[in-house]
Amino acid sequence: MQRSLAAHVNSNGLAISLMAVVAILFAAVPIGYNALFLANSRLASGTGVAYGRELSDNTKGSRPAGTSAVIEFTTVSGKTVRFDGGSASRYIDPGDHVSVRYDPDDTDHAMVDEDFLFFRLTYLPLTFAALGLAALLAVAWTSLHSRIQRSAIQ
Incomplete structure (x- = not known):
């Protein structure tokens, strides 16, 4: 046994x-x-330019209920890029400035830089x-x- x-x-x-x-x-x-x-990305200063897609968490604030922000930034090479900030941008309104982290080889891969991002x-x-x-x-x-x-x- x-x-x-x-x-x-x-x-x-x-x-x-x-x-x-x-x-x-x-x-x-x-x-x-x-x-x-994170090791290869670059930092840029971005600005909220519009309200984005509706988020599932329905966060309320000064924006339409539960929406993200569309953020615009300029790369080091001078290219202007817009992206939807997703849930990390739920407190960003049009005109607000925010730090953006992006991939210089693929500028469509960008996100709002925040504490504890990794x-x-x-x-x-x-x-x-x-x-x-x-x-x-x-x-x-x-x-x-x-x-x-x-x-x-x-």
């Missing part, structure tokens, strides 16, 4: 470990992508990576505990 229980724990541990590694790898891709974006961009992948790591640690702990019990019995 002890042998079959140990084999059962080992096979489940292997399956859980594989799923955890896959979760960590899938989380690493967007984390790396966003880290590269965390905002990666909190979901970081959560998956943390869950994967927790699963790996749980498997390692279970495996170690099982080995200690087997050696104590023998």
